[in-house]
Amino acid sequence: MKLAMIFRTALVALLLALVIKPIWFTWAFAPLAPEKGPIIYERASLLSLSLSHLGLVSLASVAATLVAVTLAILVTRPAGAAFLPLSRTITNMGQTFPPVAVLALAVPALGFGTGPTLVALFLYGLLPIFENAITGFSTLPPATMEAARGLGLSRWQRLIRVEIPLALPVILTGIRLSVVIALGTATIGSTVAARTLGEVIIAGLLTHNTAYVLQGGLIVGLFAVLIYDALVQLEAMLVNKYSA
Amino acid sequence: MKSVRAAELRLSLPGLLLAALGFLALLAPFMTLAANRIVAGEGLTAWHLAGPDVTLPGLIAIVSGLILGLFAAWPKARLIGATLGLAGIVWLLSQSASPLLEGAGEYARVSPGLGFWCLLAVLMLVMADAITSLSPGPRTRIALLASMLGLLAIVLGTGLLSDLSIMQEYASRKDAFHAAALRHLTLAFGSLASATAIGIPLGILCYHGPRLRKIALPVLSFLQTIPSLAMFGIMIPLLGWVANSYPAAKAMGIAGVGFAPAFLALLLYSLLPVVANMVAGLQSTPEKARDAARGMGMTTWQLLMRVELPLGLPVILAGLRIALVQNIGLAVIAGLIGGGGFGTFVFQGLNQTATDLILLGALPTVALALTAAILMDVLVELTNPTPRKAS
Numbered sequence: 001m002k003l004a005m006i007f008r009t010a011l012v013a014l015l016l017a018l019v020i021k022p023i024w025f026t027w028a029f030a031p032l033a034p035e036k037g038p039i040i041y042e043r044a045s046l047l048s049l050s051l052s053h054l055g056l057v058s059l060a061s062v063a064a065t066l067v068a069v070t071l072a073i074l075v076t077r078p079a080g081a082a083f084l085p086l087s088r089t090i091t092n093m094g095q096t097f098p099p100v101a102v103l104a105l106a107v108p109a110l111g112f113g114t115g116p117t118l119v120a121l122f123l124y125g126l127l128p129i130f131e132n133a134i135t136g137f138s139t140l141p142p143a144t145m146e147a148a149r150g151l152g153l154s155r156w157q158r159l160i161r162v163e164i165p166l167a168l169p170v171i172l173t174g175i176r177l178s179v180v181i182a183l184g185t186a187t188i189g190s191t192v193a194a195r196t197l198g199e200v201i202i203a204g205l206l207t208h209n210t211a212y213v214l215q216g217g218l219i220v221g222l223f224a225v226l227i228y229d230a231l232v233q234l235e236a237m238l239v240n241k242y243s244a
Numbered sequence: 245m246k247s248v249r250a251a252e253l254r255l256s257l258p259g260l261l262l263a264a265l266g267f268l269a270l271l272a273p274f275m276t277l278a279a280n281r282i283v284a285g286e287g288l289t290a291w292h293l294a295g296p297d298v299t300l301p302g303l304i305a306i307v308s309g310l311i312l313g314l315f316a317a318w319p320k321a322r323l324i325g326a327t328l329g330l331a332g333i334v335w336l337l338s339q340s341a342s343p344l345l346e347g348a349g350e351y352a353r354v355s356p357g358l359g360f361w362c363l364l365a366v367l368m369l370v371m372a373d374a375i376t377s378l379s380p381g382p383r384t385r386i387a388l389l390a391s392m393l394g395l396l397a398i399v400l401g402t403g404l405l406s407d408l409s410i411m412q413e414y415a416s417r418k419d420a421f422h423a424a425a426l427r428h429l430t431l432a433f434g435s436l437a438s439a440t441a442i443g444i445p446l447g448i449l450c451y452h453g454p455r456l457r458k459i460a461l462p463v464l465s466f467l468q469t470i471p472s473l474a475m476f477g478i479m480i481p482l483l484g485w486v487a488n489s490y491p492a493a494k495a496m497g498i499a500g501v502g503f504a505p506a507f508l509a510l511l512l513y514s515l516l517p518v519v520a521n522m523v524a525g526l527q528s529t530p531e532k533a534r535d536a537a538r539g540m541g542m543t544t545w546q547l548l549m550r551v552e553l554p555l556g557l558p559v560i561l562a563g564l565r566i567a568l569v570q571n572i573g574l575a576v577i578a579g580l581i582g583g584g585g586f587g588t589f590v591f592q593g594l595n596q597t598a599t600d601l602i603l604l605g606a607l608p609t610v611a612l613a614l615t616a617a618i619l620m621d622v623l624v625e626l627t628n629p630t631p632r633k634a635s
Contacts, residue, residue: 032481086258089372096617097610098573100472104590104606108599109358184471188577191594201477205580210481217474228469 033211053196064125072133117189132174136167256316269362293340305332326371341407353409427584435510447522479505506583514567521563525556565620
């Protein structure tokens with residue numbers, strides 16, 4: 001485990017250096033750049049692109065989490081049960097829609113820019129969270145629920161103190177899936193003029209500058225891997241906390 | 245006591261919601277008429293499309309379809325309603341396109357508008373919901389899928405919709421479209437086949453070796469995490485280097501851009517679902533079945549081939565389903581690195597801001613992904629030794 005910690009710290013340091021001081025890596029990317037061509041992407045600072053990328057993803061993910069969990073709570077109550085089969089159908093069908101297609105279809109409806117990317121990220125991000133939250137709320141241990149009722153907790157108290165904490169690890173898994181997909185889709189978002197790190201990769205592809213492609217790819221890849229890892233750790237911590 | 249009649253007439257809440265959404269969608273512009281393929285068009289509501297001889301039958305079909313979708317107790321009526329509604333929107337689309345184009349200028353284009361797409365989504369949901377509550381067997385589902393695809397082929401094949409902008413985009417690049425379709429399928433299925441060829445032995449090794457499993461599965465999960473554009477991009481210098489260092493590889497057509505990096509990226513993405521479900525499938529064998537097999541004197545190999553693999557087949561196939569649907573979607577990115585496929589049209593369309601070109605790439609991808617998902621689901625169910633109804 002110690003080894004993993006050292007590795008993790010090294011990757012974080014590498015990522016921060018790549019984003020804040022890309023000049024340090026000129027020697028590494030130079031062989032990939034076209035002759036006499038630019039080596040480090042300078043049309044926008046990598047830091048501001050990273051912040052914009054992460055901002056877009058967090059905004060979409062937070063909104064998706066709030067809406068998806070609320071909807072999942074509603075359809076798992078007796079009053080909303082009639083909507084459960086339809087919700088399952090929508091999540092099943094929706095998730096076969098490729099994220100890229102959702103992004104591409106958002107453009108005719110909403111135009112270019114950050115807006116349609118945000119909407120596409122939000123809509124697609126709902127599905128995994130909603131699906132996992134439904135699973136979480138409908139597979140609670142019956143004995144625990146019975147005990148909570150026996151203690152005289154009201155519906156609201158049961159939801160806040162028992163159901164949400166118990167379902168939290170499963171919901172978090174959904175959030176993790178959703179965030180990973182959002183990070184990837186946001187990267188493609190630069191093809192519809194959203195300001196994200198994908199811009200660096202696209203610029204490299206258009207000018208045949210492999211140095212750009214690799215820079216962008218490396219930074220996005222490291223962000224994704226580290227964020228995924230952080231969320232896995234968080235889930236493990238929560239599971240330990242509640243099962244202890 | 246509720247009477248039988250009252251129960252039969254009970255309205256389904258989701259049906260009510262969908263019907264309300266459907267009626268709202270009818271108020272939105274059903275089609276748009278634009279001066280050319282780039283500019284935004286003027287929206288026309290369904291009853292302003294053409295004379296009553298065209299709009300009336302279409303509207304009646306849509307409205308009665310939405311009303312039939314209301315009855316909770318009659319999923320068959322809901323299914324018929326959805327079909328009727330779909331027929332109605334296709335009728336409106338096909339019958340009003342050419343009158344709208346008349347006298348509208350040489351470069352004028354008609355396209356389905358927001359109202360059409362919303363009604364399509366609502367009616368498809370009514371249909372899916374009805375089918376879910378009918379819970380048909382695998383054969384019926386295949387028949388339903390085949391008849392839907394057949395009807396779609398008839399509508400497209402007879403040129404009913406050929407006046408629409410998207411079909412004009414298709415007509416002007418028929419050959420490119422067919423090449424892209426072939427390339428898209430080759431990328432999606434080819435990389436899945438390679439991933440299966442690698443993933444099945446790897447999954448068996450992981451199943452038997454917990455140490456390998458502890459390394460292989462996290463590594464594959466991290467690969468899956470890397471954003472697709474980054475993954476496709478990173479393959480370019482990697483394969484470019486391979487092609488430059490090994491002339492034999494170059495002769496095989498491996499190059500930094502184009503098909504090879506796209507294929508390899510998709511292969512890497514499909515490894516996780518294939519290997520993880522392979523391991524899970526083999527692990528799902530009940531301990532009793534394993535004991536019985538060992539008691540009969542089966543070797544490890546026989547146990548694998550005769551017991552563990554057949555019993556784990558539904559889970560293993562579910563892994564292939566995930567990988568296939570994912571590949572069909574991700575193959576769109578190949579269009580950005582010169583790898584071909586439907587993505588070519590999507591990104592060309594985005595560059596030219598030509599909406600219908602985007603749709604020409606995106607709609608077949610969505611249809612392909614949905615079809616693949618339904619077919620694989622049926623396959624998973626067919627291989628399931630314990631039928632759903634028994635559980």
